[in-house]
Amino acid sequence: MKKSTLFDIISPIMIGPSSSHTAGAVRLGLLARNIYKNTPKKVIFKLYNSYAHTGKGHGTEKGLLAGVLGLSVEDRRIKDIFESDIAKTIEYEFQYQDNFKYHPNAVDITFIGENKMFISGESVGAGEIAIRQINDFHVKLTGKYNTLLIVHRDKPGMISQVSSLLQYHNINIASLFCDRSAKGQQASMVISIDGHISDDIIEIVEEIPEIYFVSYIKKL
Amino acid sequence: MNINTFEQLHEICISQNKKxxxxxxxxxxxxxxxxxEEVRAFTNRSLFAMKEAIQTGLTSKELSLSQMCGQDCGKVQKRFRxxxxxxGKTFEKIITYALxxxxENIRMGKIVACPTAGSCGILPSTLVAISEDFDYSEKVQIDALITAGEIGRIISNKxxxxxxxxxxxxxxGTAAAMSAAAxxxxxxxxxxQVLNAAALTLKNILGxxxxxxAGLVEVPCVKRNPIMAVLSITAVELALSGVESKIPIDEVIDAMEQTGALMSPTLKESSQAGLATTKTGMEVQKRVFG
Incomplete structure (x- = not known):
């Protein structure tokens, strides 16, 4: 378990009533937006378990939509987001399901637009969140660090090439999470870093052979 | 140096002669x-947001989404007039500010989760009410809020x-211990004395x-805030008089951890027992969610 800091205890400043069901929902929406990057035409939110059952009383749907639209956890517009003009810029739909394989406060977010993207996450308590899946890949993103998401071919040496490059630029890796679809097929790396990576370094990463896709996801 | 226990915190404070x-x-x-300075500026931003939430909450009469809560602050203000x-006056303020x-929290207003949204009224009510009535400077208020945060941080380690x-x-419980420390x-x-005030508070909310x-942060949460806030002040008065917790605070937290683990999951935010499943609780659940 990651230890809390003093700041974690005396914040966040947020729209109530629940850190997990309201602020957590906003943060899940925001991080999903940072991952998707484009403006979607439509978003489908599928709420599970406690999110599905008590979401309405906690403004969970409002929070999720507000996050996807880029509002912060302390934005007073969250309360009346469904009536706001910014909510008219996209289509959205909410679905509900009980599935006890999922975390009590879980949501799947599907973006439909220029490209389609599936993101699954959970609100783990006290406003903290974790994105667990992006399309076919298992990931772990908390929004606390700037993070590099890399999809590449599953073969020896890929991790070391990327980590050497980061080392060369004096970038410290805070955590590294890897997954693959199947041996020798597509694999993913989720690299959380201290500080920031500049665009030119990201371009060099993109040029590494057999790296198919690089996305730099900004922290919340 | 990592500080994971109150014993370590106490030792370091004494050896370095620091608060x-x-x-x-x-x-x-x-x-x-x-x-x-940046740590203190961050803290001050939270402090400001706490005061703003109090001011907004004092005048609003809006009900929560479930219609269960939202008008009790008005009732106590009216009576105290x-x-x-x-x-006395400070006691009135604490109750009023906590409500x-x-x-504000349950009507989707802006609050500071300190440490959580459901407990957001406890620490601000005592901190702001007592600062106003005893003329404590902004510096002293920030010192107090950082002290509270450190207490919450060490509790949350376990x-x-x-x-x-x-x-x-x-x-x-943690919010009340933080309030007592502040x-x-x-x-x-x-x-x-600060650690004793926190320990005395925690010992009285174990379990x-x-x-x-209906699974909402409303009943009993809203009214629990003023009641906890006042409890924390009792602990402060005891601690300042030299009354000590016979069980050291680290051990009180061990007990809290154990009690939490032994507590039935039906009584841990799942609304499957206790007040949630009383006759009236179930009626509310049905009315709100059908």
Whole structure:
């Protein structure tokens, strides 16, 4: 378990009533937006378990939509987001399901637009969140660090090439999470870093052979 | 240096002849790679938001989404205008401010989760009411809030501050311990008096369940805030008089962790027992969610 800091205890400043069901929902929406990057035409939110059952009383749907639209956890517009003009810029739909394989406060977010993207996450308590899946890949993103998401071919040496490059630029890796679809097929790396990576370094990463896709996801 | 227990915190404070907030702000600055002034500016931003929530909550009459709560702050203000409270002006303010903040929270207003949203009224009510009535400067208020934060941080090392994990003792209980520490610091308490105030508070909320009606942060949460706030002040007065917790605070937290683990999951934010499943609780659940 990651230890809390003093700041974690005396914040966040947020729209109530629940850190997990309201602020957590906003943060899940925001991080999903940072991952998707484009403006979607439509978003489908599928709420599970406690999110599905008590979401309405906690403004969970409002929070999720507000996050996807880029509002912060302390934005007073969250309360009346469904009536706001910014909510008219996209289509959205909410679905509900009980599935006890999922975390009590879980949501799947599907973006439909220029490209389609599936993101699954959970609100783990006290406003903290974790994105667990992006399309076919298992990931772990908390929004606390700037993070590099890399999809590449599953073969020896890929991790070391990327980590050497980061080392060369004096970038410290805070955590590294890897997954693959199947041996020798597509694999993913989720690299959380201290500080920031500049665009030119990201371009060099993109040029590494057999790296198919690089996305730099900004922290919340 | 990592501080994981109150014993370590106490030792460092004594050996360096520093207050809890001094150690806490230095460590936070190191952790986040910022200056102590920036730590204090962050804290001040939270403090400002707490005051703003109180001010907004004092005048709003809007009900929560479930229609269960939102008008109790108005009721107590009205009564206190006619009939003074038994314990005087500051006591009235604490009750009023705690309700104002908690009601802001459940009507989707802006609050500071300190440490959680459900317990957001406890610490601000005592901190702001007592600062106003005893003319404490902004510096003293920030010192107090950092002290409170450090208490919450060390508790959270052992017990997750979530009703779903350890019951309400971890949420409103921790908030009350933080309130006790903040006020004890403000009133000039020594390091060990501050820790005693927190320990005495925690010992009296052990076993507090989280059984909210309809799963909402409303009943009993809203009214629990003023009641906990006042409890924390009792602990401060005891600690400042030299009354000590016979069980050291680290051991009280061990007990809290154990109690949380032993508590039935039905009483930990799942609304499957306790107040949530009373006859009236079930009726509310049905009315709100069908």
């Amino acid at each position: 809890i907030y001094e150690i806490a702000q230095e460590n936070m600055a190191k952790e986040a790679d910022i200056t102590v 006619q009939t003074p409270a038994i314990f 104002a903040t908690s009601e 017990v997750a501050l979530a009703g779903a994990v350890a019951g309400c003792q971890a949420e409103c 006020i004890c610091q403000m009133r000039g308490g020594t390091v060990s 507090l369940t989280c059984d909210p009606v």
